[in-house]
Amino acid sequence: METNASPDAHAHRSQxxxxxxxxxIGSALEYYDFFIYAQAAALIFPQLFFPxxxxxxxxxxxxxxxxxxxxxxxxxxxxxxxxxDTHGRKNVLLVCxxxxxxxxxxxxxxxxxxxxxxxxxxxxxxxxLVQGFAVAGEISGASSMILEHAPFGRRGYYxxxxxxxxxxxxxxxxxxxxxxxxxxxxxxxxxxGWRIPFLLSSVVLIAGYIIRREVEETPAFAKEDSTGGVPKxxxxxxxxxxxxxMIRVVLCSLMNVIPVVATIFGAAYAVQASxxxxxxxxxxxxxxxxxxxxxxxxxxxxxNLSDRIGRRLPIVVGALGAGLLSFGYLYAISIRNVxxxxxxxxxxxxxxxxxxxxxxxxxxPELFPTRSRVSAMAIGQNIGTTITxxxxxxxxxxxxxxxxxxxxxxxxxxxxxxxxSAITAWTARENFRVKLSDxxxxxxVPIDKHSYDALRAETMAESKKVxx
Numbered sequence: 001m002e003t004n005a006s007p008d009a010h011a012h013r014s015q016x017x018x019x020x021x022x023x024x025i026g027s028a029l030e031y032y033d034f035f036i037y038a039q040a041a042a043l044i045f046p047q048l049f050f051p052x053x054x055x056x057x058x059x060x061x062x063x064x065x066x067x068x069x070x071x072x073x074x075x076x077x078x079x080x081x082x083x084x085d086t087h088g089r090k091n092v093l094l095v096c097x098x099x100x101x102x103x104x105x106x107x108x109x110x111x112x113x114x115x116x117x118x119x120x121x122x123x124x125x126x127x128x129l130v131q132g133f134a135v136a137g138e139i140s141g142a143s144s145m146i147l148e149h150a151p152f153g154r155r156g157y158y159x160x161x162x163x164x165x166x167x168x169x170x171x172x173x174x175x176x177x178x179x180x181x182x183x184x185x186x187x188x189x190x191x192x193g194w195r196i197p198f199l200l201s202s203v204v205l206i207a208g209y210i211i212r213r214e215v216e217e218t219p220a221f222a223k224e225d226s227t228g229g230v231p232k233x234x235x236x237x238x239x240x241x242x243x244x245x246m247i248r249v250v251l252c253s254l255m256n257v258i259p260v261v262a263t264i265f266g267a268a269y270a271v272q273a274s275x276x277x278x279x280x281x282x283x284x285x286x287x288x289x290x291x292x293x294x295x296x297x298x299x300x301x302x303x304n305l306s307d308r309i310g311r312r313l314p315i316v317v318g319a320l321g322a323g324l325l326s327f328g329y330l331y332a333i334s335i336r337n338v339x340x341x342x343x344x345x346x347x348x349x350x351x352x353x354x355x356x357x358x359x360x361x362x363x364x365p366e367l368f369p370t371r372s373r374v375s376a377m378a379i380g381q382n383i384g385t386t387i388t389x390x391x392x393x394x395x396x397x398x399x400x401x402x403x404x405x406x407x408x409x410x411x412x413x414x415x416x417x418x419x420x421s422a423i424t425a426w427t428a429r430e431n432f433r434v435k436l437s438d439x440x441x442x443x444x445v446p447i448d449k450h451s452y453d454a455l456r457a458e459t460m461a462e463s464k465k466v467x468x
Contacts, residue, residue: 015216019149020158022215023142024165026093029208031169032176033104034135036197037069037128038264039177039285043271044194048112049121061121068125069132070389073382078235080137081375085234088217088225089145089374092137097212099134101205103127108198139166140378143361148218148370148436153307153456156432159362160303167295167357170263174289176200220370220436231371238368238376242440245367246380251424252315252364253384255356257417258322260388261329262349263288265395265410270333270341277336287338287345294350295357302358307456310432311363315425318355322348323418330407356421366431369440388417 046062084092107127113120142162150158176197184193224230231237238246267288270279306314325348332341360381368376395413399406431439433446446452 016146016149016151016154016158019215019218020146020161022211023146024161024168025211026097026208027138027142027162027165028169028172029204029211030097030100030135030138031166032172032204033100033169033201034069034131035170035173035263036176037104037107037131039173039267040194040197041264043177043267044190045124047190048114048194049110049124050113069128069135070382070386072129072132073136073386073389074379076133076136077140077378077382078375079133081140081378082233082235084137084141084144084374084378085372086230086232088221089141089148090212090215090217092141092374093145094209094212096134096137096141097205097208100131100138101201101208103130103134104198104201105205108195108201136382137374137378139163139361140365140374140381143377144365144373145215145218147362147365148220151459152435153452153459155366155436156306156311156359156362157300157304159365160299160306160358162361163357164296164299167292167299171289171292171296173197174285174292178285178289224370229371234372234375235379238372238379242368242372242376245428246376248424248428249364249367249377249380250384250387252356252360252421252428253381254388254417255319255322255353255360255421256385256388257391257414258326258349258353260391260395261326261410261414262291262345264392266329266333268392268396269330269406277333279333279336279338283338287341288349290342291345291349294346295354298351298354299358302354303362306359306362307432310430311359311366312425312428312430314355314359315363316355316422318352318357318359319418319422319425321352321355323415325352326414327407327411330411334407356425362432363425363428366434366439367428370436373440 041062050061080092080096083095104127107124110123110127111120139162142165143159146159146162147155180189180193180196221230267284270277270284270287302314325344329341329344329348332344364377364381365373391413395410398413399409403409431444431446433449433452434444435447438444447455
């Protein structure tokens with residue numbers, strides 16, 4: 001897999017595409033589950049699962065339940081990361097799929113606050129914890145699977161499809177809510193219509209299982225397994241030998257602040273009546289949808305670019321640029337300018353943020369060896385995203401309804417976080433020209449640029465022949 005000299009290069013290319021398709025579709029389906037909750041937490045849960053006497057408290061509490069799902073992610077990262085490094089990438093992805101599917105369907109059956117009082121938000125929190133646990137192994141498992149199947153010189157391109165699948169899952173989540181919010185009257189939507197997207201997870205679960213059971217285990221893990229190289233405690237190895245890079249992943253993953261601003265706090269700010277902006281749900285939902293559609297188109301180009309110029313520079317540009325654009329996005333909402341909000345969403349979320357988003361699925365796993373790759377990436381990434389997932393409640397607290405200059409307050413916090421992520425990414429090793437077998441080694445030497453470009457050109461030429 002490291003070069004094109006292998007006689008079974010054709011089979012390797014076929015497996016790379018099959019693994020990529022499985023990772024893309026699986027991530028799309030699983031993150032559909034995760035993001036329909038995010039949409040509901042911002043749009044309708046404040047009215048359904050919390051006391052209606054104080055709308056400010058209801059918004060903060062509802063957004064906090066969104067963050068609670070991330071609290072379980074570090075625990076899920078430890079358990080599922082260990083499973084992925086000891087039982088294989090394919091197995092852990094199937095476990096993630098089943099946990100996510102069943103917990104999401106259960107939300108669709110929950111009684112509301114008006115039916116059972118405080119037991120309603122309690123049950124909601126429990127199911128959100130299961131969701132957070134399940135999703136903790138998805139990105140690290142899918143990214144590792146694709147990276148280890150991908151041909152040398154094309155890892156950034158292939159791995160980027162993991163996040164393209166995630167963005168597609170967000171589009172699907174919003175696309176399910178859009179016709180319901182548009183065609184149903186508010187009473188019916190709040191009574192039973194909101195349950196439909198959650199109950200549709202049964203379809204997600206069946207489709208995901210059919211797709212993921214067909215993918216083969218990666219050659220890198222299979223080699224470790226066959227030679228007795230699978231560690232008893234990959235987490236212990238990760239902390240012993242790769243703790244510095246795990247900290248880097250934590251700090252870089254704070255970039256999750258951008259989707260928090262774009263799809264969670266931005267939704268509550270625009271839609272909730274207590275903020276007084278007055279966007280209708282059906283209109284606002286189009287803003288992140290358009291941004292995500294653009295992101296789906298942009299991601300593979302950015303991934304391919306990182307195979308030519310490296311991972312760090314696009315990440316830094318994406319972090320700083322998206323942080324600056326967050327001011328404009330929130331300002332557009334504050335002045336009730338839907339076209340401007342749409343444009344800012346496309347620029348911030350659909351284009352610039354993808355400098356980070358399209359590349360971290362290759363950037364992170366390239367920092368770690370095969371023996372502990374899933375564990376190290378999962379733990380670092382999920383700790384970072386857990387921190388940022390608590391931000392919606394913090395944003396609602398420091399900039400509650402009635403506050404002055406909300407765009408500047410939230411924008412300044414967002415940009416400061418993005419600066420931290422950009423600086424951290426720049427301190428990391430550049431591994432895009434390091435062979436798969438040498439990744440995670442502190443003294444790994446990348447091949448020279450001339451040889452790398454030649455191998456990459458040969459790989460791309462062979463891929464075209466296979467497709468032909």
